[in-house]
Amino acid sequence: MSLLTVSDLAIGFGGIRAVDGVSFAVQEGEIVSVIGPNGAGKTTLFNMISGLYTPDQGSVELAGQQVTAMAPHRLAARGLSRTFQNLQIFPQLTVLENVMTGRHLQEKPSLFADLLSLPSSRRKTRETEATARLLLDKVGLGQAAALEAGTLSYGGLKRLEIARALAAKPRLLLLDEPAAGCNAVETEEIDALIVAVAGEGISILLVEHDMKLVMKISSHIVVLDQGCKIAEGKPAEVSRNPKVIAAYLGSEAGDDAAA
Protein backbone atom coordinates (compact mmCIF):
# COMPACT_ATOMS: atom_id res chain seq x y z
CA MET A 1 0.00 0.00 0.00
CA SER A 2 1.26 3.45 -0.89
CA LEU A 3 1.73 6.02 1.86
CA LEU A 4 0.27 8.77 -0.32
CA THR A 5 -1.96 8.21 -3.33
CA VAL A 6 -3.05 11.21 -5.37
CA SER A 7 -5.74 10.39 -7.95
CA ASP A 8 -6.95 12.64 -10.75
CA LEU A 9 -6.56 15.78 -8.63
CA ALA A 10 -7.76 19.03 -10.22
CA ILE A 11 -8.51 22.61 -9.19
CA GLY A 12 -9.32 25.76 -11.14
CA PHE A 13 -9.09 29.43 -10.27
CA GLY A 14 -11.38 31.67 -12.33
CA GLY A 15 -11.41 29.46 -15.39
CA ILE A 16 -7.74 28.56 -15.29
CA ARG A 17 -7.04 24.91 -14.52
CA ALA A 18 -4.09 25.30 -12.19
CA VAL A 19 -3.83 21.55 -11.65
CA ASP A 20 -5.61 19.24 -14.06
CA GLY A 21 -6.07 15.54 -13.38
CA VAL A 22 -2.76 14.74 -11.68
CA SER A 23 -2.18 11.24 -10.27
CA PHE A 24 0.85 9.70 -8.60
CA ALA A 25 1.86 7.80 -5.49
CA VAL A 26 4.54 7.97 -2.80
CA GLN A 27 5.69 4.70 -1.24
CA GLU A 28 6.89 4.37 2.33
CA GLY A 29 10.46 5.65 2.70
CA GLU A 30 10.66 7.17 -0.78
CA ILE A 31 11.79 10.59 -1.91
CA VAL A 32 9.51 11.74 -4.70
CA SER A 33 10.15 15.04 -6.46
CA VAL A 34 7.64 17.18 -8.31
CA ILE A 35 9.32 19.36 -10.90
CA GLY A 36 8.14 21.68 -13.62
CA PRO A 37 8.51 25.23 -14.88
CA ASN A 38 7.22 28.20 -12.84
CA GLY A 39 3.44 28.23 -12.82
CA ALA A 40 3.19 24.51 -13.53
CA GLY A 41 0.98 24.04 -10.46
CA LYS A 42 3.47 22.43 -8.06
CA THR A 43 2.67 24.57 -5.02
CA THR A 44 -1.06 24.39 -5.81
CA LEU A 45 -0.75 20.62 -5.82
CA PHE A 46 0.99 20.77 -2.43
CA ASN A 47 -1.72 23.03 -1.05
CA MET A 48 -4.39 20.53 -2.05
CA ILE A 49 -2.52 17.57 -0.60
CA SER A 50 -1.95 19.41 2.70
CA GLY A 51 -5.59 20.51 2.94
CA LEU A 52 -5.13 24.24 2.38
CA TYR A 53 -7.08 24.13 -0.91
CA THR A 54 -10.17 22.03 -1.60
CA PRO A 55 -9.76 20.24 -4.93
CA ASP A 56 -12.56 20.48 -7.51
CA GLN A 57 -12.07 16.85 -8.41
CA GLY A 58 -10.00 13.81 -7.51
CA SER A 59 -8.89 12.32 -4.23
CA VAL A 60 -5.98 12.12 -1.82
CA GLU A 61 -5.37 9.02 0.28
CA LEU A 62 -2.93 8.87 3.16
CA ALA A 63 -1.96 5.36 4.31
CA GLY A 64 -5.01 3.94 2.59
CA GLN A 65 -7.46 6.41 4.15
CA GLN A 66 -9.47 8.99 2.32
CA VAL A 67 -8.21 12.46 3.36
CA THR A 68 -9.34 14.64 0.47
CA ALA A 69 -9.91 18.25 1.61
CA MET A 70 -9.43 17.28 5.24
CA ALA A 71 -8.57 20.26 7.50
CA PRO A 72 -4.79 20.81 7.69
CA HIS A 73 -4.61 20.27 11.45
CA ARG A 74 -6.29 16.88 11.08
CA LEU A 75 -3.89 15.91 8.32
CA ALA A 76 -1.04 16.89 10.58
CA ALA A 77 -2.43 14.52 13.21
CA ARG A 78 -2.29 11.75 10.60
CA GLY A 79 1.39 12.34 10.00
CA LEU A 80 1.58 14.88 7.20
CA SER A 81 3.87 17.85 7.73
CA ARG A 82 5.09 20.51 5.32
CA THR A 83 7.25 23.55 4.71
CA PHE A 84 6.45 26.55 2.58
CA GLN A 85 8.06 28.04 -0.49
CA ASN A 86 7.50 31.58 0.78
CA LEU A 87 8.45 30.79 4.41
CA GLN A 88 5.78 30.68 7.10
CA ILE A 89 7.95 31.14 10.15
CA PHE A 90 6.70 32.57 13.47
CA PRO A 91 8.93 35.67 13.51
CA GLN A 92 8.05 36.87 17.01
CA LEU A 93 8.75 33.52 18.63
CA THR A 94 12.31 32.47 19.35
CA VAL A 95 14.03 29.95 17.12
CA LEU A 96 13.57 27.37 19.87
CA GLU A 97 9.88 28.18 20.35
CA ASN A 98 9.28 27.82 16.61
CA VAL A 99 10.46 24.24 16.73
CA MET A 100 8.64 23.64 20.04
CA THR A 101 5.39 24.63 18.34
CA GLY A 102 5.94 21.71 15.99
CA ARG A 103 5.36 19.42 18.98
CA HIS A 104 1.80 20.68 19.44
CA LEU A 105 0.25 17.33 18.52
CA GLN A 106 2.39 15.39 20.97
CA GLU A 107 1.73 17.96 23.71
CA LYS A 108 -2.08 17.85 23.48
CA PRO A 109 -2.28 21.08 25.50
CA SER A 110 -4.81 21.54 28.27
CA LEU A 111 -5.75 25.19 28.75
CA PHE A 112 -6.59 24.65 32.40
CA ALA A 113 -3.26 22.99 33.20
CA ASP A 114 -1.39 25.66 31.23
CA LEU A 115 -3.08 28.59 32.98
CA LEU A 116 -2.28 27.14 36.39
CA SER A 117 1.15 25.89 35.33
CA LEU A 118 0.35 22.45 36.69
CA PRO A 119 3.17 19.89 36.76
CA SER A 120 1.75 18.18 33.64
CA SER A 121 2.05 21.44 31.70
CA ARG A 122 5.61 22.13 32.89
CA ARG A 123 6.64 18.56 32.11
CA LYS A 124 5.32 18.87 28.54
CA THR A 125 7.26 22.10 28.05
CA ARG A 126 10.44 20.51 29.41
CA GLU A 127 10.13 17.44 27.16
CA THR A 128 9.26 19.56 24.15
CA GLU A 129 12.23 21.83 24.77
CA ALA A 130 14.63 18.90 24.96
CA THR A 131 13.34 17.43 21.70
CA ALA A 132 13.39 20.82 20.00
CA ARG A 133 17.02 21.43 21.03
CA LEU A 134 18.05 18.10 19.50
CA LEU A 135 16.33 19.03 16.26
CA LEU A 136 17.97 22.45 16.22
CA ASP A 137 21.37 20.83 16.64
CA LYS A 138 20.52 18.52 13.79
CA VAL A 139 19.80 21.40 11.40
CA GLY A 140 22.77 23.39 12.69
CA LEU A 141 20.82 26.06 14.54
CA GLY A 142 21.66 25.00 18.08
CA GLN A 143 23.54 28.22 18.76
CA ALA A 144 20.63 30.37 17.57
CA ALA A 145 18.00 28.83 19.89
CA ALA A 146 17.34 31.98 21.92
CA LEU A 147 17.22 34.43 19.02
CA GLU A 148 13.99 35.83 17.68
CA ALA A 149 13.28 33.76 14.58
CA GLY A 150 12.84 36.86 12.42
CA THR A 151 16.54 37.66 12.82
CA LEU A 152 17.82 34.47 11.12
CA SER A 153 19.39 34.45 7.66
CA TYR A 154 17.32 33.16 4.78
CA GLY A 155 19.07 29.82 4.73
CA GLY A 156 18.65 29.59 8.49
CA LEU A 157 14.92 30.19 8.19
CA LYS A 158 14.64 27.45 5.58
CA ARG A 159 16.37 25.00 7.91
CA LEU A 160 14.28 26.20 10.85
CA GLU A 161 11.13 25.38 8.91
CA ILE A 162 12.38 21.88 8.26
CA ALA A 163 13.24 21.39 11.94
CA ARG A 164 9.78 22.63 12.92
CA ALA A 165 8.09 20.29 10.45
CA LEU A 166 10.19 17.39 11.75
CA ALA A 167 9.19 18.17 15.32
CA ALA A 168 5.67 17.10 14.38
CA LYS A 169 7.05 13.57 13.78
CA PRO A 170 5.66 13.23 10.25
CA ARG A 171 5.41 10.04 8.22
CA LEU A 172 5.30 12.15 5.08
CA LEU A 173 7.11 15.47 4.77
CA LEU A 174 6.21 17.90 2.01
CA LEU A 175 9.08 20.25 1.21
CA ASP A 176 8.21 23.15 -1.07
CA GLU A 177 11.44 24.45 -2.63
CA PRO A 178 13.56 24.06 0.51
CA ALA A 179 16.65 25.39 -1.25
CA ALA A 180 15.05 28.20 -3.27
CA GLY A 181 16.84 31.51 -2.86
CA CYS A 182 19.70 29.95 -0.91
CA ASN A 183 23.32 30.38 -1.86
CA ALA A 184 25.52 27.43 -2.83
CA VAL A 185 26.70 26.71 0.71
CA GLU A 186 23.21 26.89 2.16
CA THR A 187 21.90 24.64 -0.63
CA GLU A 188 24.57 22.04 0.20
CA GLU A 189 23.52 22.10 3.85
CA ILE A 190 19.87 21.62 2.97
CA ASP A 191 20.68 18.80 0.53
CA ALA A 192 22.51 16.93 3.24
CA LEU A 193 19.66 17.52 5.65
CA ILE A 194 17.02 16.11 3.29
CA VAL A 195 19.07 13.00 2.66
CA ALA A 196 19.56 12.55 6.41
CA VAL A 197 15.82 12.92 7.06
CA ALA A 198 14.96 10.39 4.36
CA GLY A 199 17.55 8.08 5.90
CA GLU A 200 15.40 7.97 9.03
CA GLY A 201 12.55 6.46 7.05
CA ILE A 202 10.45 9.61 6.64
CA SER A 203 8.90 9.75 3.17
CA ILE A 204 9.52 12.99 1.35
CA LEU A 205 7.59 14.76 -1.35
CA LEU A 206 9.79 17.50 -2.72
CA VAL A 207 9.26 20.46 -4.99
CA GLU A 208 12.63 21.77 -6.06
CA HIS A 209 14.25 23.70 -8.88
CA ASP A 210 17.78 22.58 -8.18
CA MET A 211 17.98 19.79 -10.78
CA LYS A 212 21.29 18.50 -9.51
CA LEU A 213 19.72 17.87 -6.12
CA VAL A 214 16.54 16.39 -7.55
CA MET A 215 18.39 14.00 -9.85
CA LYS A 216 20.70 12.93 -7.07
CA ILE A 217 18.25 12.08 -4.30
CA SER A 218 14.85 11.28 -5.86
CA SER A 219 13.46 7.75 -6.05
CA HIS A 220 11.20 8.96 -8.76
CA ILE A 221 10.11 12.21 -10.30
CA VAL A 222 6.75 13.65 -11.36
CA VAL A 223 6.91 16.37 -14.02
CA LEU A 224 4.14 18.96 -14.26
CA ASP A 225 3.60 21.50 -16.98
CA GLN A 226 0.64 23.87 -17.09
CA GLY A 227 -1.21 21.85 -14.47
CA CYS A 228 -0.86 18.47 -16.20
CA LYS A 229 1.47 15.59 -15.48
CA ILE A 230 3.63 15.22 -18.58
CA ALA A 231 6.06 12.60 -17.34
CA GLU A 232 6.88 10.35 -14.41
CA GLY A 233 9.67 7.93 -13.74
CA LYS A 234 13.18 7.42 -12.47
CA PRO A 235 15.49 10.45 -12.68
CA ALA A 236 17.41 9.08 -15.65
CA GLU A 237 14.24 8.34 -17.61
CA VAL A 238 12.70 11.71 -16.90
CA SER A 239 15.77 13.70 -17.85
CA ARG A 240 15.76 12.09 -21.32
CA ASN A 241 12.05 12.58 -21.92
CA PRO A 242 11.55 14.96 -24.89
CA LYS A 243 8.38 16.44 -23.38
CA VAL A 244 10.28 17.37 -20.22
CA ILE A 245 13.09 18.95 -22.19
CA ALA A 246 10.56 20.93 -24.22
CA ALA A 247 8.73 22.13 -21.12
CA TYR A 248 11.94 23.30 -19.49
CA LEU A 249 13.67 24.87 -22.44
CA GLY A 250 10.52 25.88 -24.31
CA SER A 251 9.70 24.44 -27.70
CA GLU A 252 10.47 27.88 -29.09
CA ALA A 253 13.17 29.97 -27.51
CA GLY A 254 11.81 32.71 -25.28
CA ASP A 255 8.50 31.01 -24.35
CA ASP A 256 9.71 30.22 -20.90
CA ALA A 257 10.89 33.70 -20.08
CA ALA A 258 7.30 34.82 -19.58
CA ALA A 259 6.39 31.95 -17.24
Next chain:
Amino acid sequence: MRLSPKHATLLLLLAILALAPLVFPSSFYYRVFALIYVNALAVTGLVILLGFAGQVSLGHAGFVGIGAYASALAPMHLGLPPLLALVFGALLSALVAFVIGRPILRLKGYTLAIATLGFGILVSMVLRNEAWLTGGPDGVAVPALGLKDGLKGLGLKLKTSELWYWTSGIVLLFGAWLALNLQHSPSGRALRALHDSEVAAKTLGVDVARFKLKAFVVSAVYASISGSLLALMNGFVTPEVAGFLHSIELVTMAVLGGAGSVIGGFFGSVLLTALPQALTFFQEYKHLLLGLIMMLVMIFMTEGLVPSLQRRLFGRTS
Protein backbone atom coordinates in the same frame (compact mmCIF):
# COMPACT_ATOMS: atom_id res chain seq x y z
CA MET B 1 20.44 31.81 38.52
CA ARG B 2 18.80 34.51 36.42
CA LEU B 3 15.29 35.51 37.24
CA SER B 4 12.86 34.25 34.59
CA PRO B 5 10.79 36.95 32.84
CA LYS B 6 7.70 35.49 34.47
CA HIS B 7 9.05 35.83 37.99
CA ALA B 8 10.55 39.23 37.26
CA THR B 9 7.14 40.49 36.15
CA LEU B 10 5.38 39.04 39.19
CA LEU B 11 8.00 40.46 41.53
CA LEU B 12 7.73 43.89 39.96
CA LEU B 13 3.93 43.85 40.28
CA LEU B 14 4.17 42.66 43.87
CA ALA B 15 6.69 45.39 44.68
CA ILE B 16 4.47 48.07 43.16
CA LEU B 17 1.44 46.70 45.00
CA ALA B 18 3.26 46.62 48.35
CA LEU B 19 5.32 49.81 48.09
CA ALA B 20 3.08 52.26 46.23
CA PRO B 21 0.95 53.08 49.32
CA LEU B 22 4.10 54.26 51.14
CA VAL B 23 4.32 57.26 48.82
CA PHE B 24 0.61 58.03 48.54
CA PRO B 25 0.11 61.68 49.60
CA SER B 26 -3.57 61.05 50.35
CA SER B 27 -6.09 58.23 50.51
CA PHE B 28 -7.44 59.44 47.17
CA TYR B 29 -4.52 57.60 45.55
CA TYR B 30 -5.74 54.28 46.89
CA ARG B 31 -8.76 54.74 44.71
CA VAL B 32 -6.75 55.78 41.63
CA PHE B 33 -4.54 52.72 41.95
CA ALA B 34 -7.47 50.41 42.58
CA LEU B 35 -8.89 51.70 39.29
CA ILE B 36 -5.55 51.03 37.62
CA TYR B 37 -5.52 47.46 38.91
CA VAL B 38 -9.12 46.81 37.88
CA ASN B 39 -8.45 48.16 34.39
CA ALA B 40 -5.17 46.24 34.19
CA LEU B 41 -7.08 43.03 34.89
CA ALA B 42 -9.28 43.51 31.82
CA VAL B 43 -6.21 44.59 29.84
CA THR B 44 -4.39 41.40 30.88
CA GLY B 45 -7.24 39.47 29.27
CA LEU B 46 -6.75 41.54 26.12
CA VAL B 47 -3.02 40.80 26.24
CA ILE B 48 -3.96 37.12 25.94
CA LEU B 49 -6.42 37.75 23.10
CA LEU B 50 -4.65 40.54 21.23
CA GLY B 51 -1.04 40.16 22.25
CA PHE B 52 -0.72 36.37 22.30
CA ALA B 53 -3.37 35.23 19.79
CA GLY B 54 -3.38 38.40 17.65
CA GLN B 55 -7.18 38.73 17.58
CA VAL B 56 -8.58 42.21 18.09
CA SER B 57 -11.75 42.94 20.05
CA LEU B 58 -13.32 46.38 20.13
CA GLY B 59 -16.22 45.10 22.19
CA HIS B 60 -14.62 43.82 25.34
CA ALA B 61 -16.40 46.39 27.49
CA GLY B 62 -19.47 44.31 26.67
CA PHE B 63 -18.05 41.60 28.91
CA VAL B 64 -17.06 44.21 31.51
CA GLY B 65 -20.73 45.23 31.42
CA ILE B 66 -21.97 41.66 31.85
CA GLY B 67 -19.71 41.24 34.88
CA ALA B 68 -20.67 44.58 36.38
CA TYR B 69 -24.42 44.07 36.00
CA ALA B 70 -24.18 40.47 37.21
CA SER B 71 -22.76 41.84 40.46
CA ALA B 72 -25.61 44.35 40.65
CA LEU B 73 -28.53 42.20 39.56
CA ALA B 74 -27.79 38.59 40.49
CA PRO B 75 -28.02 39.21 44.27
CA MET B 76 -31.27 41.09 43.75
CA HIS B 77 -33.02 38.73 41.32
CA LEU B 78 -31.37 35.37 41.86
CA GLY B 79 -30.59 35.75 45.52
CA LEU B 80 -26.91 35.01 44.95
CA PRO B 81 -24.36 36.29 47.47
CA PRO B 82 -22.08 38.97 45.90
CA LEU B 83 -19.08 36.67 45.50
CA LEU B 84 -21.16 34.03 43.70
CA ALA B 85 -22.68 36.82 41.58
CA LEU B 86 -19.15 37.62 40.39
CA VAL B 87 -18.61 33.96 39.49
CA PHE B 88 -22.02 33.87 37.83
CA GLY B 89 -21.05 36.91 35.72
CA ALA B 90 -17.77 35.28 34.72
CA LEU B 91 -19.55 32.06 33.68
CA LEU B 92 -22.18 34.03 31.76
CA SER B 93 -19.45 36.01 29.98
CA ALA B 94 -17.63 32.80 29.12
CA LEU B 95 -20.83 31.31 27.72
CA VAL B 96 -21.63 34.44 25.68
CA ALA B 97 -18.03 34.56 24.41
CA PHE B 98 -18.22 30.90 23.46
CA VAL B 99 -21.46 31.35 21.53
CA ILE B 100 -20.60 34.55 19.67
CA GLY B 101 -16.91 33.67 19.33
CA ARG B 102 -17.53 30.74 16.99
CA PRO B 103 -18.95 32.78 14.11
CA ILE B 104 -17.11 36.02 14.88
CA LEU B 105 -13.58 34.64 15.12
CA ARG B 106 -13.71 33.38 11.54
CA LEU B 107 -13.29 37.02 10.62
CA LYS B 108 -9.90 38.65 10.46
CA GLY B 109 -8.39 42.07 11.02
CA TYR B 110 -10.75 45.02 10.67
CA THR B 111 -13.82 42.85 9.91
CA LEU B 112 -13.26 41.12 13.25
CA ALA B 113 -12.82 44.55 14.87
CA ILE B 114 -16.17 45.74 13.53
CA ALA B 115 -18.01 42.54 14.50
CA THR B 116 -16.73 42.72 18.09
CA LEU B 117 -17.54 46.43 18.11
CA GLY B 118 -21.11 45.46 17.20
CA PHE B 119 -21.25 43.03 20.12
CA GLY B 120 -20.09 45.71 22.57
CA ILE B 121 -22.68 48.18 21.29
CA LEU B 122 -25.37 45.51 21.52
CA VAL B 123 -24.63 44.88 25.21
CA SER B 124 -24.55 48.56 26.10
CA MET B 125 -27.85 49.13 24.23
CA VAL B 126 -29.53 46.31 26.13
CA LEU B 127 -28.24 47.68 29.44
CA ARG B 128 -29.45 51.18 28.52
CA ASN B 129 -32.88 50.20 27.18
CA GLU B 130 -34.09 47.35 29.37
CA ALA B 131 -34.75 49.71 32.24
CA TRP B 132 -37.13 47.27 33.99
CA LEU B 133 -34.11 45.09 34.73
CA THR B 134 -31.06 47.33 34.55
CA GLY B 135 -32.37 50.67 35.72
CA GLY B 136 -31.69 52.12 32.27
CA PRO B 137 -29.29 55.03 31.71
CA ASP B 138 -29.46 56.01 35.38
CA GLY B 139 -27.81 52.79 36.42
CA VAL B 140 -28.39 50.62 39.43
CA ALA B 141 -26.96 50.18 42.90
CA VAL B 142 -24.66 47.25 43.65
CA PRO B 143 -24.91 45.34 46.95
CA ALA B 144 -21.65 45.36 48.90
CA LEU B 145 -19.30 42.42 48.89
CA GLY B 146 -19.23 42.35 52.67
CA LEU B 147 -15.46 42.10 52.78
CA LYS B 148 -15.11 45.02 55.14
CA ASP B 149 -17.36 43.53 57.78
CA GLY B 150 -15.68 40.18 57.33
CA LEU B 151 -12.26 41.68 57.96
CA LYS B 152 -13.54 43.69 60.88
CA GLY B 153 -14.68 40.40 62.36
CA LEU B 154 -11.05 39.29 62.11
CA GLY B 155 -9.95 42.42 63.87
CA LEU B 156 -8.57 44.07 60.73
CA LYS B 157 -9.82 47.60 60.15
CA LEU B 158 -9.36 49.03 56.67
CA LYS B 159 -10.81 52.08 54.99
CA THR B 160 -13.01 51.26 52.00
CA SER B 161 -10.48 52.73 49.56
CA GLU B 162 -7.64 50.72 51.12
CA LEU B 163 -9.71 47.57 51.06
CA TRP B 164 -10.37 47.93 47.35
CA TYR B 165 -6.74 48.75 46.69
CA TRP B 166 -5.66 45.43 48.16
CA THR B 167 -8.55 43.39 46.76
CA SER B 168 -8.08 44.58 43.18
CA GLY B 169 -4.30 44.37 43.49
CA ILE B 170 -4.37 40.76 44.65
CA VAL B 171 -6.87 39.75 41.98
CA LEU B 172 -4.68 41.44 39.35
CA LEU B 173 -1.60 39.65 40.65
CA PHE B 174 -3.43 36.33 40.33
CA GLY B 175 -4.66 37.25 36.83
CA ALA B 176 -1.14 38.23 35.77
CA TRP B 177 0.22 34.94 37.15
CA LEU B 178 -2.27 32.95 35.05
CA ALA B 179 -1.47 34.93 31.89
CA LEU B 180 2.28 34.56 32.43
CA ASN B 181 1.86 30.83 32.97
CA LEU B 182 -0.06 30.64 29.72
CA GLN B 183 2.48 32.63 27.71
CA HIS B 184 5.22 30.00 27.71
CA SER B 185 3.00 26.93 27.98
CA PRO B 186 1.98 24.54 25.18
CA SER B 187 -1.35 26.38 24.72
CA GLY B 188 0.37 29.77 24.83
CA ARG B 189 2.86 28.75 22.15
CA ALA B 190 -0.02 27.58 19.94
CA LEU B 191 -1.75 30.95 20.39
CA ARG B 192 1.39 32.97 19.69
CA ALA B 193 2.12 30.76 16.69
CA LEU B 194 -1.27 31.29 15.08
CA HIS B 195 -0.78 35.02 15.68
CA ASP B 196 2.30 34.96 13.44
CA SER B 197 1.11 32.49 10.78
CA GLU B 198 -2.26 30.78 10.88
CA VAL B 199 -1.42 28.60 7.93
CA ALA B 200 1.80 27.31 9.48
CA ALA B 201 0.07 26.72 12.82
CA LYS B 202 -2.61 24.69 11.05
CA THR B 203 -0.12 22.48 9.26
CA LEU B 204 1.54 21.75 12.60
CA GLY B 205 -1.75 20.44 13.92
CA VAL B 206 -3.07 23.49 15.77
CA ASP B 207 -6.87 23.67 15.58
CA VAL B 208 -6.76 27.41 14.93
CA ALA B 209 -10.50 28.07 15.35
CA ARG B 210 -10.58 26.26 18.67
CA PHE B 211 -7.55 28.05 20.09
CA LYS B 212 -8.83 31.47 19.05
CA LEU B 213 -12.08 30.64 20.81
CA LYS B 214 -10.22 29.60 23.96
CA ALA B 215 -8.35 32.91 24.03
CA PHE B 216 -11.59 34.81 23.45
CA VAL B 217 -13.40 33.02 26.28
CA VAL B 218 -10.50 33.48 28.72
CA SER B 219 -10.19 37.17 27.91
CA ALA B 220 -13.96 37.59 28.34
CA VAL B 221 -13.70 36.13 31.84
CA TYR B 222 -10.92 38.61 32.70
CA ALA B 223 -13.09 41.49 31.44
CA SER B 224 -16.10 40.21 33.34
CA ILE B 225 -14.28 39.98 36.66
CA SER B 226 -12.83 43.42 36.08
CA GLY B 227 -16.39 44.69 35.58
CA SER B 228 -17.66 42.96 38.71
CA LEU B 229 -14.86 44.46 40.80
CA LEU B 230 -15.48 47.91 39.34
CA ALA B 231 -19.19 47.67 40.15
CA LEU B 232 -18.56 46.41 43.69
CA MET B 233 -15.93 49.08 44.29
CA ASN B 234 -18.18 51.91 43.13
CA GLY B 235 -21.35 50.46 44.67
CA PHE B 236 -23.09 51.65 41.58
CA VAL B 237 -23.05 50.88 37.87
CA THR B 238 -24.24 52.64 34.72
CA PRO B 239 -24.32 51.44 31.09
CA GLU B 240 -21.19 53.50 30.34
CA VAL B 241 -19.15 50.67 31.82
CA ALA B 242 -20.06 48.57 28.76
CA GLY B 243 -19.76 51.47 26.35
CA PHE B 244 -17.74 51.86 23.20
CA LEU B 245 -15.33 54.30 24.85
CA HIS B 246 -14.42 51.83 27.56
CA SER B 247 -13.70 49.14 24.94
CA ILE B 248 -11.42 51.53 23.08
CA GLU B 249 -9.74 52.55 26.33
CA LEU B 250 -8.92 48.93 27.15
CA VAL B 251 -7.47 48.17 23.72
CA THR B 252 -5.49 51.43 23.81
CA MET B 253 -4.02 50.51 27.19
CA ALA B 254 -2.96 47.11 25.87
CA VAL B 255 -1.41 48.43 22.65
CA LEU B 256 0.19 51.50 24.21
CA GLY B 257 1.88 49.45 26.92
CA GLY B 258 2.81 46.63 24.57
CA ALA B 259 0.10 44.09 23.80
CA GLY B 260 2.49 41.14 23.71
CA SER B 261 3.55 41.49 27.32
CA VAL B 262 1.66 41.27 30.59
CA ILE B 263 3.75 43.96 32.26
CA GLY B 264 3.28 46.11 29.15
CA GLY B 265 -0.47 45.90 29.52
CA PHE B 266 -0.09 46.88 33.17
CA PHE B 267 1.91 50.01 32.40
CA GLY B 268 -0.53 50.87 29.63
CA SER B 269 -3.25 50.84 32.28
CA VAL B 270 -1.13 52.97 34.62
CA LEU B 271 -0.49 55.50 31.88
CA LEU B 272 -4.07 55.87 30.68
CA THR B 273 -5.66 55.76 34.14
CA ALA B 274 -3.19 57.92 36.04
CA LEU B 275 -2.08 60.37 33.37
CA PRO B 276 -5.46 62.09 33.03
CA GLN B 277 -5.33 62.62 36.83
CA ALA B 278 -1.75 63.81 36.71
CA LEU B 279 -2.42 66.16 33.83
CA THR B 280 -5.28 67.98 35.56
CA PHE B 281 -2.61 70.56 36.37
CA PHE B 282 -2.74 71.59 32.71
CA GLN B 283 -6.52 71.96 32.79
CA GLU B 284 -7.80 72.51 29.26
CA TYR B 285 -4.69 71.12 27.58
CA LYS B 286 -5.13 67.81 29.36
CA HIS B 287 -6.71 65.88 26.51
CA LEU B 288 -4.43 67.49 23.96
CA LEU B 289 -1.38 66.32 25.91
CA LEU B 290 -2.80 62.86 26.47
CA GLY B 291 -3.47 62.43 22.76
CA LEU B 292 -0.01 63.74 21.92
CA ILE B 293 1.67 61.32 24.32
CA MET B 294 -0.27 58.42 22.85
CA MET B 295 0.72 59.35 19.33
CA LEU B 296 4.37 59.82 20.22
CA VAL B 297 4.54 56.44 21.98
CA MET B 298 3.06 54.65 18.99
CA ILE B 299 5.29 56.48 16.48
CA PHE B 300 8.54 55.97 18.35
CA MET B 301 7.72 52.75 20.20
CA THR B 302 5.72 50.75 17.70
CA GLU B 303 5.76 47.58 19.82
CA GLY B 304 4.36 49.52 22.76
CA LEU B 305 5.98 51.18 25.75
CA VAL B 306 7.43 48.24 27.65
CA PRO B 307 8.68 45.93 24.85
CA SER B 308 10.31 48.90 23.08
CA LEU B 309 12.08 50.02 26.24
CA GLN B 310 13.20 46.45 26.96
CA ARG B 311 14.61 46.16 23.47
CA ARG B 312 16.46 49.45 23.80
CA LEU B 313 17.84 48.71 27.25
CA PHE B 314 18.52 44.98 27.01
CA GLY B 315 18.48 44.35 23.29
CA ARG B 316 15.66 41.87 23.56
CA THR B 317 12.10 41.34 24.68
CA SER B 318 10.88 38.64 26.96
